[in-house]
Amino acid sequence: MSDATVDPRFRRKPPKRPLRLSWADERIRGIVWQVLVVGVIGSIIYWLWSNTVHNLEVRRIATGFGFLNREAGLPIAEHLIPYDPTDTYLRALTVGVLNTLKVAVVGIVLATILGTTIGIMRLSKNFLVSKIAGFYVEVIRDLPLLLQLLFWYTVMQGLPGPRQSMNPVEGVFLSNRGLLMPALQWEGAHTAAVLASVAGIVLAWLYGRSARAKQMADGQPRRIWPAAVALILGLPIAVWLALGAPWTISWPALRGFNFRGGMSISPEYAALLIGLVTYTAGFIAEVVRAGILSVNTGQWEAAQALGLRSGSVLRLIVLPQALRVIIPPMTSNYLNLTKNSSLAVAIGYQDIVSIANTTLNQTGQAIEGIAIIMAVYLTISLSISLFMNWYNARIALVER
Amino acid sequence: MTRAGPEAGAVPAPRFTHTATNDLGHETKMSAALETDGFIASSVRTDAPPAIVLDKVNKWFGALHVLRDVDLQVALGERVVVCGPSGSGKSTMIRCINRLETHQEGRILVDGIELSDDLRALDAIRREVGMVFQSFNLFPHLTVLENCTLAPIWVRKMPKKHAEELAMEYLTRVKIPEQAKKYPGQLSGGQQQRVAIARALCMKPKIMLFDEPTSALDPEMIKEVLDTMVMLAAEGMTMICVTHEMGFARQVADRVVFMDRGEIVESGTPEAVFNDPKTERLQLFLSQILRGH
Numbered sequence: 068m069s070d071a072t073v074d075p076r077f078r079r080k081p082p083k084r085p086l087r088l089s090w091a092d093e094r095i096r097g098i099v100w101q102v103l104v105v106g107v108i109g110s111i112i113y114w115l116w117s118n119t120v121h122n123l124e125v126r127r128i129a130t131g132f133g134f135l136n137r138e139a140g141l142p143i144a145e146h147l148i149p150y151d152p153t154d155t156y157l158r159a160l161t162v163g164v165l166n167t168l169k170v171a172v173v174g175i176v177l178a179t180i181l182g183t184t185i186g187i188m189r190l191s192k193n194f195l196v197s198k199i200a201g202f203y204v205e206v207i208r209d210l211p212l213l214l215q216l217l218f219w220y221t222v223m224q225g226l227p228g229p230r231q232s233m234n235p236v237e238g239v240f241l242s243n244r245g246l247l248m249p250a251l252q253w254e255g256a257h258t259a260a261v262l263a264s265v266a267g268i269v270l271a272w273l274y275g276r277s278a279r280a281k282q283m284a285d286g287q288p289r290r291i292w293p294a295a296v297a298l299i300l301g302l303p304i305a306v307w308l309a310l311g312a313p314w315t316i317s318w319p320a321l322r323g324f325n326f327r328g329g330m331s332i333s334p335e336y337a338a339l340l341i342g343l344v345t346y347t348a349g350f351i352a353e354v355v356r357a358g359i360l361s362v363n364t365g366q367w368e369a370a371q372a373l374g375l376r377s378g379s380v381l382r383l384i385v386l387p388q389a390l391r392v393i394i395p396p397m398t399s400n401y402l403n404l405t406k407n408s409s410l411a412v413a414i415g416y417q418d419i420v421s422i423a424n425t426t427l428n429q430t431g432q433a434i435e436g437i438a439i440i441m442a443v444y445l446t447i448s449l450s451i452s453l454f455m456n457w458y459n460a461r462i463a464l465v466e467r
Numbered sequence: 468m469t470r471a472g473p474e475a476g477a478v479p480a481p482r483f484t485h486t487a488t489n490d491l492g493h494e495t496k497m498s499a500a501l502e503t504d505g506f507i508a509s510s511v512r513t514d515a516p517p518a519i520v521l522d523k524v525n526k527w528f529g530a531l532h533v534l535r536d537v538d539l540q541v542a543l544g545e546r547v548v549v550c551g552p553s554g555s556g557k558s559t560m561i562r563c564i565n566r567l568e569t570h571q572e573g574r575i576l577v578d579g580i581e582l583s584d585d586l587r588a589l590d591a592i593r594r595e596v597g598m599v600f601q602s603f604n605l606f607p608h609l610t611v612l613e614n615c616t617l618a619p620i621w622v623r624k625m626p627k628k629h630a631e632e633l634a635m636e637y638l639t640r641v642k643i644p645e646q647a648k649k650y651p652g653q654l655s656g657g658q659q660q661r662v663a664i665a666r667a668l669c670m671k672p673k674i675m676l677f678d679e680p681t682s683a684l685d686p687e688m689i690k691e692v693l694d695t696m697v698m699l700a701a702e703g704m705t706m707i708c709v710t711h712e713m714g715f716a717r718q719v720a721d722r723v724v725f726m727d728r729g730e731i732v733e734s735g736t737p738e739a740v741f742n743d744p745k746t747e748r749l750q751l752f753l754s755q756i757l758r759g760h
Contacts, residue, residue: 282620283620283626283628286620286623365600365602365604366606368567369600369604369606370606371593372565372567372596372667373617373666373670374594375617375622376586379621
């Protein structure tokens with residue numbers, strides 16, 4: 068309602084209440100308490116800080132991040148970027164961050180898929196399907212994650228050695244050294260193909276938008292997936308063929324006591340990933356189930372009565388409403404998975420915590436080491452939070 | 468069939484005249500006249516096959532027998548009001564007609580198509596049967612206009628522009644075109660229920676089912692919804708309405724059906740059912756309803 072339509076008598080501002088200097092005044096009490104709390108917290112921080120500085124001086128420990136440029140001399144088994152023990156601590160810590168991200172990103176994607184599937188299964192009318200999902204959730208949620216990680220790691224260790232490794236398909240080996248698979252010899256043409264695939268996804272998205280716009284114009288729904296598949300798969304294949312179709316496979320082979328060639332998933336990474344994914348999926352399943360149940364059955368009925376098929380009801384009516392309930396607790400679960408990945412240290416997967424721990428043991432730079440770990444997790448967590456909050460705000464429900 | 472035949476169009480001074488297409492595809496000029504005493508002339512078409520047939524329908528919820536040998540025929544253009552105590556199976560019966568509930572025995576034919584596990588038949592029936600619920604069930608994440616255009620676009624494959632024009636036409640008919648851009652949560656109960664009626668009408672159904680459409684409304688909003696339903700009735704829509712609004716039943720219904728404990732106990736013109744109840748059960752029900760009002 069604009070001001071013009073309001074009676075001038077009701078346009079005046081609320082009166083200011085004078086501040087009364089009395090302990091009975093609610094606002095005075097509020098101010099006193101706030102001053103008190105800020106003062107106490109400030110003194111605690113000051114005491115911690117001065118104490119730390121004093122102790123460092125007494126023990127003659129140099130502060131600062133200068134140690135980051137020194138040679139690390141610590142071996143790291145898994146690295147996404149080239150790494151050698153003669154590299155600096157900075158490089159080693161970067162490898163650790165990437166290892167944490169490798170398990171967190173893949174874990175979040177897989178846990179979402181598995182959790183959503185189990186959540187929907189638990190809602191199934193089929194007795195067996197819903198009971199299996201219910202059993203999964205109850206067992207997984209009720210056992211401590213550390214125990215589950217140790218369980219999976221023990222399972223990995225229980226696999227046969229490299230010489231007796233399982234060989235289900237030609238070129239694939241499963242042993243206590245991990246899972247080995249044939250790998251493609253990476254060349255420029257493959258990078259080009261990946262870029263073409265990304266371009267294909269963008270084009271397919273644009274095509275989907277224009278198809279929807281055309282449907283809105285003439286009413287005829289269009290099949291989007293054939294063109295989308297052609298763009299996303301066909302385009303990179305065409306680019307790859309045009310660049311001479313390089314195709315060199317590196318096969319893993321047993322040389323001596325270990326495998327050479329191919330690509331491998333280490334038992335530590337596999338145990339951590341499986342543990343985190345199955346554990347978090349148990350929670351995500353409940354979030355998804357609660358979200359779908361939060362949509363009144365009347366919504367299903369109204370949409371079905373209008374003649375919509377159940378797939379359309381789910382897509383157009385139920386999911387948009389369920390997502391609003393699902394997103395905030397889903398954010399918590401993503402954050403939990405990321406932070407829980409620090410339990411990697413227990414099974415020897417070298418994530419940021421593991422590498423930072425070794426670093427602070429070797430250099431004695433405990434405060435800096437802990438600060439780095441905190442900064443890394445804070446950055447990752449805030450990024451996830453910001454993205455999820457943005458998404459949540461985008462789909463927020465308009466009411467009143 | 469009951470009060471007045473199709474010749475009722477000859478009643479002096481018809482106030483509504485509109486052209487409708489019946490299920491045989493013929494254009495028929497229908498004069499749905501409001502008689503001078505406020506009663507609406509019947510638009511029952513005895514020449515066409517019945518719109519809805521329920522033949523010995525039985526249904527159980529677990530061990531509870533909720534529909535017992537229900538037989539009901541509704542002619543094209545007929546307006547049936549179903550009443551009865553709560554738990555008598557009224558809602559379950561009309562929810563069986565568009566298969567929101569499945570019956571376990573007997574046959575249900577809608578518009579000549581039998582309800583079965585056949586999804587195509589179900590699609591065809593749901594396209595022709597509109598439903599209005601007690602709790603409105605509007606889609607809260609869509610605007611009023613989007614609520615109305617959703618099914619025409621995705622089920623009838625209508626261009627968005629046409630669907631919006633159609634929606635605005637029906638929103639005007641239920642007298643809330645100015646609310647089109649708002650969300651359901653911003654409307655009053657009476658307005659929401661009128662949107663729900665407009666949403667169902669946008670599919671141009673041949674049959675409308677009303678499941679206690681005014682039971683969740685404040686008294687001052689009941690009238691605006693009932694007026695909308697009277698307007699629909701005057702246009703010759705085939706309607707089955709579960710309601711306790713006796714005034715509405717008297718004004719609009721060709722036939723009143725009284726249900727109790729899953730059975731149809733009595734059925735007849737509003738006068739016959741309300742003024743001359745034959746069974747003790749109906750007498751008891753009417754005395755309770757009248758005491759309540």
